[in-house]
Amino acid sequence: MDRIGGTARTILAAPSAPDAPAPQANMLPGVLIDGVQWTGHSGFRVTVGRATIYIDPYRVEAGPAADLILITHGHYDHFSPRDIERLAHPDTKLVAPAAVAERLAGDVTSIAPGEALEEDLVRGVGVRALAAYNTSKRDAAGDPFHAREAGWLGYELNVLGERLYHSGDTDVIPEMDGVAGVDVALLPVSGVYVMTAAQAAEAARRIAPRVAVPMHWGHHIGTRADALAFRRGVERSCGVEVRLMSPRAGVRRSAPLYFRK
Ligand SMILES: [Zn+2]
Numbered sequence: 001m002d003r004i005g006g007t008a009r010t011i012l013a014a015p016s017a018p019d020a021p022a023p024q025a026n027m028l029p030g031v032l033i034d035g036v037q038w039t040g041h042s043g044f045r046v047t048v049g050r051a052t053i054y055i056d057p058y059r060v061e062a063g064p065a066a067d068l069i070l071i072t073h074g075h076y077d078h079f080s081p082r083d084i085e086r087l088a089h090p091d092t093k094l095v096a097p098a099a100v101a102e103r104l105a106g107d108v109t110s111i112a113p114g115e116a117l118e119e120d121l122v123r124g125v126g127v128r129a130l131a132a133y134n135t136s137k138r139d140a141a142g143d144p145f146h147a148r149e150a151g152w153l154g155y156e157l158n159v160l161g162e163r164l165y166h167s168g169d170t171d172v173i174p175e176m177d178g179v180a181g182v183d184v185a186l187l188p189v190s191g192v193y194v195m196t197a198a199q200a201a202e203a204a205r206r207i208a209p210r211v212a213v214p215m216h217w218g219h220h221i222g223t224r225a226d227a228l229a230f231r232r233g234v235e236r237s238c239g240v241e242v243r244l245m246s247p248r249a250g251v252r253r254s255a256p257l258y259f260r261k
């Protein structure tokens with residue numbers, strides 16, 4: 001397993017998918033969002049030229065093989081070995097917090113909150129890990145579902161100059177100030193284990209991304225009503241654009257990527 005600063009190789013582009021965008025597409029300003037697809041729950045596919053990145057793939061039934069897979073934490077709906085097996089090829093890079101990394105085989109990099117990868121695992125894409133933890137969501141025994149000490153993660157990707165933040169499972173935390181002004185923020189809205197819709201709207205106000213996308217709904221927990229409540233909350237408090245993506249995007253590739261307002 002490579003630690004940070006290890007011998008990670010620069011990845012070569014995967015074989016081109018028939019409908020992959022032109023390699024230069026993401027170099028235009030404000031187009032990162034067009035390369036982002038929701039695959040359901042907290043899973044996303046980010047297409048960068050001919051390379052494909054997955055974050056927390058879970059029950060992804062179709063899609064191009066992964067060049068890079070990022071896992072935020074060990075809960076089964078975020079760390080799905082079956083999905084990783086299905087999407088990975090022998091050269092796929094895997095990045096995860098230590099407790100998850102030690103359960104993975106292959107080209108694995110362990111990363112902790114506050115660390116950044118020194119080399120691009122996918123050409124043109126920088127990866128930085130941020131803390132993700134609960135401040136107010138606790139189980140019956142009084143323990144947070146996501147303890148800060150666990151070292152679980154959110155990620156910031158710098159994609160050819162544009163920035164994407166996937167918060168992982170978290171409450172609103174001060175570390176979010178470190179991703180202020182990102183182009184795209186992916187935020188959980190279901191409550192119970194993560195931010196409620198209202199708290200996620202507060203996170204969006206604080207981060208002020210160009211576009212915010214609600215996640216962590218539509219599978220086991222969280223409903224479209226939560227996503228809509230998030231959008232209303234954001235619209236009331238700030239001018240951030242909210243996009244609700246289709247949870248089917250990962251399954252039927254011809255499906256619309258999101259519903260515009
Ligand atoms: Zn979790």
Ligand SMILES: [Zn+2]
Pocket residue numbers: 042075077078169193216
């Ligand atoms: Zn979760």
